[in-house]
Amino acid sequence: MRLTRKRLCSFLIALYCLFSLYAAYHVFFGRRRRAPAASLRGPRKGAAPAREGRGRGRIRSCGLEPSTLGSEEWNPWEEDEKQEQQHRFKTSLQILNKSTKGKTDFRVQIWGKAAIGLYLWEHIFEGSLDPTDVTAQWREGNAFVGRTHYSFITGPAVVPGYFSVDVNNVVLILNGREKAKVFYATQWLLYVQNLVQTQKIQHVAVVLLGNEHCNNEWIKQFLRRNGGFVELLFIIYDSPWINDMDIFQWPLGVATYRNFPVVEASWSMLHNERPYLCNFLGTIYENSSRQALMNILKQDEIDKLCWVSVREQWQPQETNESLKNYQEALLQSDLTLCPVGVNTECYRIYEACSYGSIPVVEDVMTAGSCGDTSVSHNAPLRLLKSMGAPFIFIKNWKELPIILEKEKTIILQEKIQRRKMLLHWYQHFKTELKMRFTHILESSFLMNNKG
Numbered sequence: 001m002r003l004t005r006k007r008l009c010s011f012l013i014a015l016y017c018l019f020s021l022y023a024a025y026h027v028f029f030g031r032r033r034r035a036p037a038a039s040l041r042g043p044r045k046g047a048a049p050a051r052e053g054r055g056r057g058r059i060r061s062c063g064l065e066p067s068t069l070g071s072e073e074w075n076p077w078e079e080d081e082k083q084e085q086q087h088r089f090k091t092s093l094q095i096l097n098k099s100t101k102g103k104t105d106f107r108v109q110i111w112g113k114a115a116i117g118l119y120l121w122e123h124i125f126e127g128s129l130d131p132t133d134v135t136a137q138w139r140e141g142n143a144f145v146g147r148t149h150y151s152f153i154t155g156p157a158v159v160p161g162y163f164s165v166d167v168n169n170v171v172l173i174l175n176g177r178e179k180a181k182v183f184y185a186t187q188w189l190l191y192v193q194n195l196v197q198t199q200k201i202q203h204v205a206v207v208l209l210g211n212e213h214c215n216n217e218w219i220k221q222f223l224r225r226n227g228g229f230v231e232l233l234f235i236i237y238d239s240p241w242i243n244d245m246d247i248f249q250w251p252l253g254v255a256t257y258r259n260f261p262v263v264e265a266s267w268s269m270l271h272n273e274r275p276y277l278c279n280f281l282g283t284i285y286e287n288s289s290r291q292a293l294m295n296i297l298k299q300d301e302i303d304k305l306c307w308v309s310v311r312e313q314w315q316p317q318e319t320n321e322s323l324k325n326y327q328e329a330l331l332q333s334d335l336t337l338c339p340v341g342v343n344t345e346c347y348r349i350y351e352a353c354s355y356g357s358i359p360v361v362e363d364v365m366t367a368g369s370c371g372d373t374s375v376s377h378n379a380p381l382r383l384l385k386s387m388g389a390p391f392i393f394i395k396n397w398k399e400l401p402i403i404l405e406k407e408k409t410i411i412l413q414e415k416i417q418r419r420k421m422l423l424h425w426y427q428h429f430k431t432e433l434k435m436r437f438t439h440i441l442e443s444s445f446l447m448n449n450k451g
Helices: 002-051 054-070 078-105 116-124 179-197 217-222 267-271 289-305 320-331 347-354 382-386 397-408 412-450
Strands: 106-112 139-145 148-154 169-175 203-209 232-236 247-250 276-283 306-311 333-338 358-362 392-394
Touching: 106 116, 106 412, 116 148, 116 169, 116 203, 116 412, 139 412, 148 412, 169 179, 169 412, 179 203, 179 217, 203 217, 203 412, 232 412, 247 382, 267 412, 276 289, 276 320, 276 397, 289 306, 289 397, 306 320, 306 333, 320 333, 320 347, 333 347, 333 397, 347 358, 347 412, 358 397, 392 397
Parallel strands: 106 148, 106 169, 169 203, 203 232, 232 247, 276 306, 276 333, 333 358, 358 392
Antiparallel strands: 139 148
């Protein structure tokens, strides 16, 4: 009997041990078999977000490794963690969708009906146009700046009433420099006014090549502050209207109407010795400071140190030869002389910057209504000055001989650093304008949408 009991107890103990081993096998080894399947499913969920950016994708893949290793061990809170991960994933997608929606939701179309529009689009926005042929009847392009999608149209075929309007926000670029141009610009504004009144567009800004004497009274009636529809005005030259609230200064830029190109900096542009101390190629007006400049250059044969070519009558268009000659003068000169014309601001200032030739600017006010405003008493050229333009400003051309004598003593390495500084500043200047322009449009147009 005792032997039977011993056998029975031994059998039960053996059975218990076998059951324990079987249970342990399922708990530990059975879960390990399922782990690889889970790790294969996991990365598929994260695959699409990883494609959004190589840098961030790499960080995300590294972040998944600890959880993959941890899945090899039993985790009593596994389900709770999965739910939390799914919640975080959904939240991330919602944030991403909102961000993407914001980037494509604000659209602005720019109608370029003045040559200054090409400076805005190709030089400041660094946008391209299709077709590239400058004589094409219709040219268009697209660009993204932050959350804003810009489209640009220009050319003779862009005529009021002869193209479809499918945007809410429009920037109209106009020339108001002289009477004939003002009449043409007014017709465009009346057309846009009708589009606003019929609710085909909601918001309008204008970039205006103003009158060189700052006599721009004709556009006042169209400004919203005076009961009109133009919410924002970006105006060229030192207009006394500028308040940095709804009227802003805009740069004249390069002479795109003469096909002055976008210039890419090269090694030779930065490092080569330039054979001329300075250059001046332009029109000499009677009884002007330009005439005084020429008299100074002729003294002591200073003109032999500089590339000088003048004419007595202004010519609106350049030939291929004259444009090439002008560009070569900028490239081969350390300084570019920028005397005032009808206005202090001239294309030559920006064209010199394109080639790393330091502008020597005659810093005097010209006749007319241009001048100081409530926000600045730094006229003329207050936009350039406010952004730290690294130019040489002079009040009288009698200062030039001393400047040129000093220039002779500057070694090539110092000139190279100066060119780099100028080109860097000019690029920053254009980038800053692009960002300011976009911020102003977004702030005004989107705020008025809420209102």
